[in-house]
Amino acid sequence: MIETVAMEGSTFASVPHKFEAGTPPIAQAIGLGAAVDYLTGIGMPAIHQHEQIITAYALDRLRDVEGITIIGPDSVVDRGGTISFTVDGVHPHDVGQVLDEQGVAVRVGHHCARPVCVRYGIPATTRASFFLYTTTAEINAMVDGIEKVKRFFG
Amino acid sequence: MSESLYQEIILDHYKQPHGRGLREPFDAESHHVNPTCGDEITVRVSFDGAKIADVSYDGQGCSISQASASVLHELVAGSTVDDAFATEAAFTQLMQGKGQVEPDEDVLGDGIAFAGVARYPARVKCALLSWMAFKDAAARALAEEGR
Known part of the structure; x- marks a missing residue:
């Protein structure tokens, strides 16, 4: 995770956030929701x-x-x-x-x-x-x- | 089924292993474990000048790992050190060849039966376990002797 991004250079968040870059697992969260609905439906x-x-x-x-x-x-x-x-x-x-x-x-x-x-x-x-x-x-x-x-x- | 993996030769070595059991005297010993499956083997090597006097072993694991130790004993015990390392290199090349390597029976003897195992990536390590232990023990013994 960044702190500030500029054309001249970037600064980074302090650890541990510094190492947690990227898109959060959105698809997985939606998939988990669908799985829970499926199992709830069956019971x-x-x-x-x-x-x-x-x-x-x-x-x-x-x-x-x-x-x-x-x-x-x-x-x-x-x-x-x-x-x-x-x-x-x-x-x-x-x-x-x-x-x-x-x-x-x-x-x-x-x-x-x-x-x-x-x-x-x-x-x-x-x-x-x-x-x-x-x-x-x-x-x-x-x-x-x-x-x-x-x-x-x- | 399984025919390509479990050749009759492999099953024979598994059911009637050659040279199994740890023997004295020995020049070096190596214990290798496959942590992903728990197969383990202890290999002892003894030298007689430029020859390998004996390779003894004991261990537990699947038929592939135990049969390959039996073949190791058969091929390497009594051969010269140079031939033993050449055989080890040929066997390793066969196992890492993804089924594309044509084995030489003159060099590998019953070891050619493991050609099918090379097509099963998860089982290659089983076949190589005792050979890696042998290589390790032999290399350390030779290093100690300053050869």
Whole structure:
């Protein structure tokens, strides 16, 4: 941010404003407003309910897959719309890569929480995240994909 | 799917790694970590005159990083120092070649299986992890000897 601009030379505001140049994020502010309107229209309780249903369904499906260990609560109580898990004998980066090839997007790694991974004695985890647009068919695709991962590295 | 990334040779090295485990004696050791994913490797190098007597290693990580350490051992242990650095340079060039480099099997042996990995920018670092650790350890050992 400037203080005064002249053809002969300019002076600058004192720090920290000196380093905060440029147009403020106008488009982002309008986008945020639209997102809030969209979510309000659907209703946050409805979104929460959908997330709980999808997460419960995913927990049920993943629980039945041999070799999968679910990290954290075994039910939707005290759990948001994400599930971290490990696949016996397969590194999460390999799980993620093979799922990706099948069009299933998951995040893998420490999730900015390495001490938790150390606590559980695991190198990292695979993490599936759900939201209002996630369907049970997509959960099924992920479970099928995990079976393929196990066959591939087995 | 995945065939271009996970060649059978890579899976074989991952499931049955060659020369895995840290051994004594050694002239230098280097521990490298890929902070974005947590893969890690410790590499030890021991010299016998102008030859590399042994390259031993231990670590944890994805199949790419661990298989590449196995290939490193296979290619470099027992070779001359000059050949080892030439192999390292060829492997690095292959991995940084964005899939455009045609690998020379005479130089890289099983290392040519990693040609497909070069097309996955996020995984190049996995393949190079043990090689960077080797280069670091070897360079430091040579510097200490004043060579």
